[in-house]
Each structure stands twice: as C-alpha cells, then as structure tokens.
Amino acid sequence: MVYRLYLVVLAFIVTFCFWPVAALAIGENPDHRVLIVAGDENFPPYEFVDSIDGSQVYRGFNVDLLKAVALSTGYEIQFRPLPWAEAMRALDRGEVHAVGGMKYNSERDKRYDFSEAYMTNSLAIFVRKDMQAIASIDDLTGYKVAVQKDAVSYYRLKDLPVHLWLTSSQEETLALLVNGEVDAAVGNHLTGKYILQRTNKHENIKIVGGAIDPEGYCVAVQEGDPLLVVFNRGLADIKQNGTYDKIYAKWFGEPVDYPVQYYKRNFSIALGGVVVLVVVAAVFIQINLYLQREVKKRTLEIQKINEELQRKDKMEALGKLVACIAHEIRTPLTSIKTFVELLPAKYDNPLFREKISQFVPQEVERLNTIVNDLLSYANPRKIERETTPLKRLIDNVMVFFADAIARQGIDLQIDINEEVLVQVDRQQMKQVMINIFLNAIQAVEGTEHAKLTVSGGIMDGLPYLAIFDNGAGIAEENRKFLFEPFFSTKDRGTGLGLFVSYQLAKQNRVDIRIDSQAGSGTRVTLLFNSEENEDA
Structure with missing residues (x-):
C-alpha cells in the first residue's frame, strides 16, 4: 500500500514538473504556452536593445515578426536578448526554444533545424572610402578584418589567410573600421548600412564586392524539435494575411514580396494597362512613320531648292569673277598691244624706246602677279x-x-x-x-x-x-x-x-x-x- 502510494506521488511529481515542456514539444494546445526565443542584443534593424524614454526595449524586424507568429499560433513569447555567441550556446543547451533570426548555411544545418526562409540575407565587405585595394573576398588576404564572433562572416573567413579581429557585435566591427584599427569589416549587408546611417558614419565607409553568399534567413531550433512546425505554420499565416508585408515595410521600407491575393487583384489592371500601352504605341508608331515620310519628302524638296540656289550662286560668282579677271587682264594687255602696234613707226624714237622698255615689263609683271594670286587662291597647297x-x-x-x-x-x-x-x-x-x-x-x-x-x-x-x-x-x-x-x-x-x-x-x-x-x-x-x- 505504501509502495503504491509512493508510485502515485512520484508520478504526480513527474507529471507536474515535465508536463508543460512535453505538451509544448508535441504541439498540444494547453491554455498557457510560452515560447522562449533568444536573439542578438545588437543586430539592428533585425533585433536590438534600444533605449526609449529611459527604458530598455527589445525591438526590431525579427521581434515584430515572431510576435506576429506567436499571436497567429496561440502562443506567448518571451525574448532573451544576448550577445550572439551566447544566444547560440543557449539554444545548444536547451535554455531557449529557438533563435529568432539565423542565416542558413551547411555547417549550421548539422546542428540545427531551420524554418522556411522568411527573407534572403547576404554578407557585405565594408571598407573606408579611400581604400582601393579591396574589392572582393579574395582581396582580403593579408589584411586585418573585423568580424562578429560565431557569426556567418566568421565561418566564411576563418579558413582564409586573413587576420581576423573578433568582436561581440557588428556595431563593434564597424567602429574598429571607422577608427582605422582594421582594414575591412565583413558582416550583414542591411545591418551594416543601418548602423552606419544611425551613427552618421555612412559618408566615410563604402561597400565593395556586391552581395556575398546570399542565403535564407530563418528561425533556428534544436535538431528534431517539433516546434519547427509551429514556426513554419505561423510564418505561412502572416505572409498569407499581409501582416508580414506591413512588418517588412515598417523596417525596410518595402516588402520583398506580396501575397498571392495582391497579384490576383492587380493582374487584370496590369493587363489592361499593357493593352492600352500597346494600342497607344501602335498609334504612335504609325504617326511617327507618317511624320518621317513627310520630313524626308520635305527634306528632299529643300535639298533640291538649296542645290539650285547654290548652282545659281556659283554661276553668278563665277560670272563676276570671270568679268573681273577679264577686266584686270585686258588693261595691261591693251597697253602692251598699243606699244607693239606703235613699234614699227616709232622704233627709232629714243623716248619711245625708253617708255616701251619701262612700261611693257611692268605690265607683264602685273599680269604675272594676277595669275600667281589666282593660282594661290584656286589651288592652295596642303x-x-x-x-x-x-x-x-x-x-x-x-x-x-x-x-x-x-x-x-x-x-x-x-x-x-x-x-x-x-x-x-x-x-x-x-x-x-x-x-x-x-x-x-x-x-x-x-x-x-x-x-x-x-x-x-x-x-x-x-x-x-x-x-x-x-x-x-x-x-x-x-x-x-x-x-x-x-x-x-x-x-x-x-x-x-x-x-x-x-x-x-x-x-x-x-x-x-x-x-x-x-x-x-x-x-x-x-x-x-x-x-x-x-x-x-
């Protein structure tokens, strides 16, 4: 009897202590269920501890997203903001149910299970604006590079011949870069831009190399944890009902994608717009072709008129030039002709011989000058x-x-x-x-x-x-x-x-x-x- 009573009490204690976790693990629907989710305490705009009116508030895209998932699936949620390395160790030790935002890679896939990706994330290389030698991952060889401890950037570079400086947050990596203590910083693309703009350092830093290793950004749970089904269902629900779009627009300005209803609602409008544009384009093309034909026709007419005017002008100019040349040549020729005609009669006159020897060479030189000047004008050398x-x-x-x-x-x-x-x-x-x-x-x-x-x-x-x-x-x-x-x-x-x-x-x-x-x-x-x- 005492033994049976001992077994009953023992069973009651076990059930009382472990029933909530067991119910949570198998996805039952008790009245009060809590999801404990760890996240990076300094990873804006995804998740970060912010000071608002003197109070410390955990906020960001991941925080709002998981709150919406919890509300959609009937769970309550508690966040544990930690340094990133501590957040991952908390999940390894089973102290939390999930890490709210983790970039997928094959090495992490050996330790965790990942939800459906709710966005695509990529790495970026940040350097000072005067740095010209670094333009890609391969260019980092031999340089001092700051990365966040246990972040994807660390695993991406740890086997390369790079001098790594490990930090507790991406904000610290960028601070080292701005202060000139390292040559480059590698980390999340959007987070880096957000931090630089918030600290007003974006004018001194540039991003090189484009998007590096774009991969899905997911919720991570321990391998085999059935809670993954809960997170996937919640993510699908908030994408379907438009909540995801609103949260994305709040933190990033525009959604990466729209729900199916959005495309169905706007497809007919877009199709109608395309039809109208095609009709307008066809009319415009016909008008343009007509105008081109008219312009070509008028251009030919004007060209003919110009050619006729040019021919007329050339003929008038040529006639004027010939008349001038004839006049200029006729004058010295008349003088020479006069002297030649008088030569037989006045050859014995010394005064006549003096004049003919003086004026005839002058007139000949005058003719020669006219001819030379005309040749210089008509046939200029190169x-x-x-x-x-x-x-x-x-x-x-x-x-x-x-x-x-x-x-x-x-x-x-x-x-x-x-x-x-x-x-x-x-x-x-x-x-x-x-x-x-x-x-x-x-x-x-x-x-x-x-x-x-x-x-x-x-x-x-x-x-x-x-x-x-x-x-x-x-x-x-x-x-x-x-x-x-x-x-x-x-x-x-x-x-x-x-x-x-x-x-x-x-x-x-x-x-x-x-x-x-x-x-x-x-x-x-x-x-x-x-x-x-x-x-x-």
Whole structure:
C-alpha cells in the first residue's frame, strides 16, 4: 500500500514538473504556452536593445515578426536578448526554444533545424572610402578584418589567410573600421548600412564586392524539435494575411514580396494597362512613320531648292569673277598691244624706246602677279603647321623691305615678345605678312615723318601681331570692300593681295582685323586664335 502510494506521488511529481515542456514539444494546445526565443542584443534593424524614454526595449524586424507568429499560433513569447555567441550556446543547451533570426548555411544545418526562409540575407565587405585595394573576398588576404564572433562572416573567413579581429557585435566591427584599427569589416549587408546611417558614419565607409553568399534567413531550433512546425505554420499565416508585408515595410521600407491575393487583384489592371500601352504605341508608331515620310519628302524638296540656289550662286560668282579677271587682264594687255602696234613707226624714237622698255615689263609683271594670286587662291597647297617664334617670322619678312624702308626714311619701331610662339604654315603666313607690309609701306609713301610700328605679344590669352602705319588711311566707303577680289584704291593695284591674304589667314585660323580712318593711318591686327596657338 505504501509502495503504491509512493508510485502515485512520484508520478504526480513527474507529471507536474515535465508536463508543460512535453505538451509544448508535441504541439498540444494547453491554455498557457510560452515560447522562449533568444536573439542578438545588437543586430539592428533585425533585433536590438534600444533605449526609449529611459527604458530598455527589445525591438526590431525579427521581434515584430515572431510576435506576429506567436499571436497567429496561440502562443506567448518571451525574448532573451544576448550577445550572439551566447544566444547560440543557449539554444545548444536547451535554455531557449529557438533563435529568432539565423542565416542558413551547411555547417549550421548539422546542428540545427531551420524554418522556411522568411527573407534572403547576404554578407557585405565594408571598407573606408579611400581604400582601393579591396574589392572582393579574395582581396582580403593579408589584411586585418573585423568580424562578429560565431557569426556567418566568421565561418566564411576563418579558413582564409586573413587576420581576423573578433568582436561581440557588428556595431563593434564597424567602429574598429571607422577608427582605422582594421582594414575591412565583413558582416550583414542591411545591418551594416543601418548602423552606419544611425551613427552618421555612412559618408566615410563604402561597400565593395556586391552581395556575398546570399542565403535564407530563418528561425533556428534544436535538431528534431517539433516546434519547427509551429514556426513554419505561423510564418505561412502572416505572409498569407499581409501582416508580414506591413512588418517588412515598417523596417525596410518595402516588402520583398506580396501575397498571392495582391497579384490576383492587380493582374487584370496590369493587363489592361499593357493593352492600352500597346494600342497607344501602335498609334504612335504609325504617326511617327507618317511624320518621317513627310520630313524626308520635305527634306528632299529643300535639298533640291538649296542645290539650285547654290548652282545659281556659283554661276553668278563665277560670272563676276570671270568679268573681273577679264577686266584686270585686258588693261595691261591693251597697253602692251598699243606699244607693239606703235613699234614699227616709232622704233627709232629714243623716248619711245625708253617708255616701251619701262612700261611693257611692268605690265607683264602685273599680269604675272594676277595669275600667281589666282593660282594661290584656286589651288592652295596642303597646310603644314609648325611651331615657330613670332619674332623670327617677322625678321624673315622684314628682310624684303629693308631697302624700301631706308630709301623712304621710314621710322621703323619693332617690339615683339621673343617668347611668343605660333602654330602656322610658315610659307603661307610669310605671304600674308608680305602683302600687309607692302600695303603699309606704300601707304606712307610721300607722308612727312613716315612711321611704321610693329608689335606682338599675347592678347586675351592668344598671340597677336599688330602693324600700324601713319599713312593716308582708308575711306569709310572703301573699308567694306577690302577683302573682295580685284578691289584696289591704287592706280596699278591688282586688288588680289588682301583677298588672297585673307583666304590664307583663314586656313591657318588667323583673324585679320583692319582699323583705319581717312587721314589717321591704318592698324592691321593678326590674331592667332586656334587651339594649337593657345597651347603654343
């Protein structure tokens, strides 16, 4: 009797002590069931201890998610925030039912069972913004790298030739990086970004290497624990009813996925929108094709009109040019013809022979000059630019006018910066300058106290050359014709000198500017305005 009573009491004690755990383990539905879940005390935004109004509050995405799972399955939940390594050991020792958020990997799968993944997590490499040598996991070899103890990042790097610095939290790993104590930190991608933004250090740190080892993020229980069914059922329920989306949006801004009802509800709207877009696109394409055909048609019409105008302009210009050439050639030919016709009758006249020997060569030279200038304009040779000092270019030209300047008693003043360089075709620019100096010397002929001033240097960042004479100047009504062919105010001028000079200067990207007033002299400025001359 006493023995039976002992057995009954013993059975009562055993049942009283172990019934809640047994009922919990097999998934029964008692009135009061509690899930004890461990989590990282400093792993924002997933789970972390925060201070709100002076109180310590455990909060985060995992916390809200597991509260919703517990509510959906009829359980109560108690959280135990611990350092991450302690949280895993608590699960190993059976002190807690689960760890609320753990990234899956094959090594952990040997120790724990994992729920269905409720999101995808990945590692990231964090370095300072001035670090250029690290761009991937392989680049970490030989560097000091901070990782959280027993975290996935630790297992990912522990067998690599890397100097690991172990910390109790990812926040500590990033603090070591910011302070320059390590070269890199490896940890959860979203957590790292959250910590850097919260501590206002994101401007000093960058993420390299992209998403590393993306894997499912799950609830972990001891291997073989039937509670896994409870967690999977709760996760499926909150995803189905939209609670998961709200929690995700609260912590991450937008859900990674929507429930099936969302797609069903919006599919018809999306399909209708696609149909409308296709119709609009088809109409737009037809309108565009029509416009293209019209534009092409109008373009051809305009092209034909332009070609006709260009042909007309060319013919008019050619007619004008031929008329000018004929006029310029006819004048010296008439003089020569007159002398030749008088030659038989007046050959014995010494005065006649003197005049014919003087004027005929002059007219022939005039014809030769016209032909040479026309050839220079019609068949310009290939430009060969080279760097040359501006002073040397002037010295080479002035050699031709030394006798004329001395003979006329011209006061010549030259002031050119010897360091100024220009990029030009020397032969072509020599021809331009000869024409300009020839005009200047002829302009001061007969002028009392004739003066010629030559200066050169830099103006507005570009080389320039200025030639000033105190001659008669140019009348206002003639200035607009200076660069036209066959225009000349000289009795025996061809009118091609400045015209050809202008063309050659333009080919060398040199501007010719003429400032002149009747009775006040003339200033001719050459501005070497090409990019090459800027560099020179």
